[in-house]
Amino acid sequence: MSLLEVKNLKVRVEDNEILHGLTLTVNPGEVHAIMGPNGSGKSTLSHVIAGKPGYEVTDGQILFRGEDLLEMEPDERAAKGVFLAFQYPVEIPGVTTWNFLHTALNAQRKARGESQLTSPEFLKKVRAVAKSLNIPQDMLKRGVNVGFSGGEKKRNEILQMALFEPAVCILDEMDSGLDIDALRIAADGVNALRSPERAMVVITHYQRLLNYIVPDFVHVMSKGRVVKSGGKDLALELEASGYTQFEDAA
Amino acid sequence: MPAVQETVERVRRIDVDQYRYGFETLIESDKAPKGLSEDTVRFISAKKNEPAWMLEWRLEAYRRWLTMTEPTWARVNYPKIDYQELYYYSAPKPKKQIGSLDEIDPEILKTYEKLGIPLREVEVLEGVVKPEGERRIAVDAVFDSVSVATTFQKELKAAGVIFMPISEAIREHPELVKQYLGSVVPTSDNYFATLNSAVFSDGSFVYVPPGVRCPMELSTYFRINERNTGQFERTLIIADKGSYVSYLEGCTAPQRDENQLHAAVVELVALDDAEIKYSTVQNWYPGNSEGLGGIYNFVTKRGDCRGNHSKISWTQVETGSAITWKYPSCILRGDNSRGEFYSIAISNGHQQVDSGTKMLHLGKNTTSRIISKGIAAGVSQNTYRGLVTAHRKATGARNFTACDSLLIGDKCGAHTVPYVEAKNSSATFEHEATTSKISEDVLFYCVQRGLSQEEAVGLVVNGFVKDVLQQLPMEFAVEAQKLISISLEGSVG
Ligand SMILES: Nc1ncnc2c1ncn2[C@@H]1O[C@H](COP(=O)(O)OP(=O)(O)OP(=O)(O)O)[C@@H](O)[C@H]1O
Numbered sequence: 110m111s112l113l114e115v116k117n118l119k120v121r122v123e124d125n126e127i128l129h130g131l132t133l134t135v136n137p138g139e140v141h142a143i144m145g146p147n148g149s150g151k152s153t154l155s156h157v158i159a160g161k162p163g164y165e166v167t168d169g170q171i172l173f174r175g176e177d178l179l180e181m182e183p184d185e186r187a188a189k190g191v192f193l194a195f196q197y198p199v200e201i202p203g204v205t206t207w208n209f210l211h212t213a214l215n216a217q218r219k220a221r222g223e224s225q226l227t228s229p230e231f232l233k234k235v236r237a238v239a240k241s242l243n244i245p246q247d248m249l250k251r252g253v254n255v256g257f258s259g260g261e262k263k264r265n266e267i268l269q270m271a272l273f274e275p276a277v278c279i280l281d282e283m284d285s286g287l288d289i290d291a292l293r294i295a296a297d298g299v300n301a302l303r304s305p306e307r308a309m310v311v312i313t314h315y316q317r318l319l320n321y322i323v324p325d326f327v328h329v330m331s332k333g334r335v336v337k338s339g340g341k342d343l344a345l346e347l348e349a350s351g352y353t354q355f356e357d358a359a
Numbered sequence: 360m361p362a363v364q365e366t367v368e369r370v371r372r373i374d375v376d377q378y379r380y381g382f383e384t385l386i387e388s389d390k391a392p393k394g395l396s397e398d399t400v401r402f403i404s405a406k407k408n409e410p411a412w413m414l415e416w417r418l419e420a421y422r423r424w425l426t427m428t429e430p431t432w433a434r435v436n437y438p439k440i441d442y443q444e445l446y447y448y449s450a451p452k453p454k455k456q457i458g459s460l461d462e463i464d465p466e467i468l469k470t471y472e473k474l475g476i477p478l479r480e481v482e483v484l485e486g487v488v489k490p491e492g493e494r495r496i497a498v499d500a501v502f503d504s505v506s507v508a509t510t511f512q513k514e515l516k517a518a519g520v521i522f523m524p525i526s527e528a529i530r531e532h533p534e535l536v537k538q539y540l541g542s543v544v545p546t547s548d549n550y551f552a553t554l555n556s557a558v559f560s561d562g563s564f565v566y567v568p569p570g571v572r573c574p575m576e577l578s579t580y581f582r583i584n585e586r587n588t589g590q591f592e593r594t595l596i597i598a599d600k601g602s603y604v605s606y607l608e609g610c611t612a613p614q615r616d617e618n619q620l621h622a623a624v625v626e627l628v629a630l631d632d633a634e635i636k637y638s639t640v641q642n643w644y645p646g647n648s649e650g651l652g653g654i655y656n657f658v659t660k661r662g663d664c665r666g667n668h669s670k671i672s673w674t675q676v677e678t679g680s681a682i683t684w685k686y687p688s689c690i691l692r693g694d695n696s697r698g699e700f701y702s703i704a705i706s707n708g709h710q711q712v713d714s715g716t717k718m719l720h721l722g723k724n725t726t727s728r729i730i731s732k733g734i735a736a737g738v739s740q741n742t743y744r745g746l747v748t749a750h751r752k753a754t755g756a757r758n759f760t761a762c763d764s765l766l767i768g769d770k771c772g773a774h775t776v777p778y779v780e781a782k783n784s785s786a787t788f789e790h791e792a793t794t795s796k797i798s799e800d801v802l803f804y805c806v807q808r809g810l811s812q813e814e815a816v817g818l819v820v821n822g823f824v825k826d827v828l829q830q831l832p833m834e835f836a837v838e839a840q841k842l843i844s845i846s847l848e849g850s851v852g
């Protein structure tokens with residue numbers, strides 16, 4: 110069974126249709142890259158999969174391990190293993206990163222009928238994950254993303270992904286705002302999470318990221334549709350020729 | 360449905376019938392005849408075996424009250440109160456003269472147990488012992504109009520601290536009461552304070568002698584039980600030179616369809632180098648989803664930094680009451696004295712909150728700090744009203760004010776009304792204000808990480824009020840955090 114199946118998905122925001130029948134199938138162990146010009150609907154797709162309010166699905170389906178994802182509350186989806194690393198992570202003043210992650214992890218575990226982690230147990234776990242990603246402990250004590258640099262915010266997303274160990278990870282432009290070293294560390298973090306059970310959907314504008322996270326499939330999105338799919342070489346082709354060739358196809 | 364809209368929907372459906380403290384205790388009580396007259400005042404005074412001077416003081420207040428008119432406020436609406444339809448005194452009928460806790464009506468003890476207020480010192484010792492093993496709280500429990508128990512009397516006495524019901528202090532320490540009662544809030548101060556002066560029945564009295572650091576937190580727990588009964592408690596705290604005391608106040612009431620009046624007066628006096636920290640967690644019954652019932656909370660709280668280098672700090676968490684009207688204030692009379700006001704005011708359902716503070720700078724180099732966090736949900740109205748003034752002689756006075764409001768949904772309102780008056784040019788007053796809506800994106804971020812909508816709102820709100828929560832003593836901070844979640848329960852999916 111596929112892990113994630115998006116079938117002929119049509120999505121409206123207010124009065125505009127943004128996704129016009131998008132299809133994408135992701136199997137366990139696969140890494141898919143989605144590329145496409147600004148405004149083509151990449152973030153919209155990731156939001157709808159994660160269950161962000163404000164989008165109207167007018168047609169199509171999203172199945173997660175064969176279950177209807179669109180019927181589930183967003184927190185239910187998270188507990189089942191859908192993770193979205195945001196393009197623009199928000200700040201939550203007054204809530205320490207440490208407390209936020211502990212609360213969230215325990216909420217997910219509770220929904221799955223697993224035991225709650227005590228503070229020491231959690232601390233041990235989160236410290237180990239932070240260390241593997243080269244994230245200083247101090248960051249955990251600060252308010253969630255408050256005053257974080259763009260790169261730190263992205264690294265915090267990767268930290269959460271590593272901590273929650275989701276089944277499908279959607280990474281929306283995780284490379285934007287990261288310097289070369291940070292990009293390598295974050296990519297190593299993502300690669301470490303690759304496993305035969307887990308799938309990744311990597312949204313990016315740059316082929317460079319795909320040198321670090323080598324995809325099995327590359328999809329080109331334009332104007333709310335997947336207009337071309339191929340192997341990792343498709344990204345190189347795009348790098349050379351740009352998106353214009355697809356504008357007409359859409 | 361977008362999360363915020365869903366939140367609004369839930370708020371509309373919210374029944375504050377989830378109010379946890381809404382039960383009633385069935386006991387016989389001893390009440391004054393209904394209504395207010397000189398006879399009512401005499402009745403109360405006689406019940407308390409008061410000396411003649413105290414009765415005179417009350418009667419004078421009563422006569423003045425007759426000449427006053429009830430104030431009206433811009434943002435608070437409520438039907439007229441019929442003062443002749445209220446009872447002004449209600450005491451649980453004692454089975455016999457109370458000598459020890461064992462003789463208190465077991466129903467009352469059970470009430471406090473249900474409320475989580477330990478009255479038996481053994482329980483206090485067992486229940487509240489912290490890892491450090493040191494922190495204990497002395498409790499004065501006020502049930503309707505009388506104080507039913509005060510714990511840790513002996514230990515406090517050994518430290519020289521007087522902590523007792525004010526009715527006892529009037530008999531046992533008349534010189535202190537005469538000197539300080541009404542010296543901060545004069546009997547003529549305002550309509551509700553004057554009424555309180557005439558009919559107050561009980562409350563707490565604290566005196567900390569020079570140089571003494573009170574060995575434990577002091578606390579009064581107010582409970583209104585009787586129907587149609589006003590509660591008019593009076594609290595007087597005096598910190599003599601170089602002393603320190605931290606005092607906590609908690610309040611609940613049963614759930615009733617009629618409104619109940621609570622008109623308290625709190626007076627604090629800090630002499631040279633003394634410090635008083637006064638914390639309130641107010642959770643009176645707020646009324647139901649239709650706006651029926653609930654407590655009218657009209658309270659006058661004022662602290663007088665009478666001595667040089669003295670400090671008074673008010674911290675409040677206001678979640679209950681149908682209507683709250685209160686402005687804990689500081690008169691910064693002593694040179695270099697300091698006033699602080701930290702407030703969290705949450706309104707949900709049909710609640711109306713009009714709260715804030717006054718910082719009156721009279722002495723030189725006086726400083727004050729105001730941090731106010733207002734949270735409005737449902738169709739509630741939440742107003743911060745603040746006054747900061749510097750007298751001509753208050754050179755070098757400094758104030759910093761930050762008022763932040765958080766809105767949940769779009770049917771509620773938050774208002775900030777700051778008044779500033781500096782009569783000398785060396786005063787520096789800073790004011791910052793923000794109003795924000797709980798953001799859809801922040802909520803979604805949280806639920807994407809597995810939190811429910813409700814947990815997400817709780818988390819964001821607790822983050823929003825963190826600066827103020829940190830000012831509360833530890834035990835209270837934990838309770839306050841729970842209370843905040845409970846009072847916003849149902850405000851989200
Ligand atoms: N809430 C909204 N209201 C109206 N239009 C929206 C809304 N959200 C997205 N859109 C529109 O939908 C289209 C797709 O936006 P989306 O953010 O999904 O693009 P993207 O592919 O992620 O772009 P980028 O590469 O710049 O991140 C854009 O034209 C955008 O303006």
Ligand SMILES: [Mg+2]
Nearest residue numbers: 151152153196
């Ligand atoms: Mg995008």
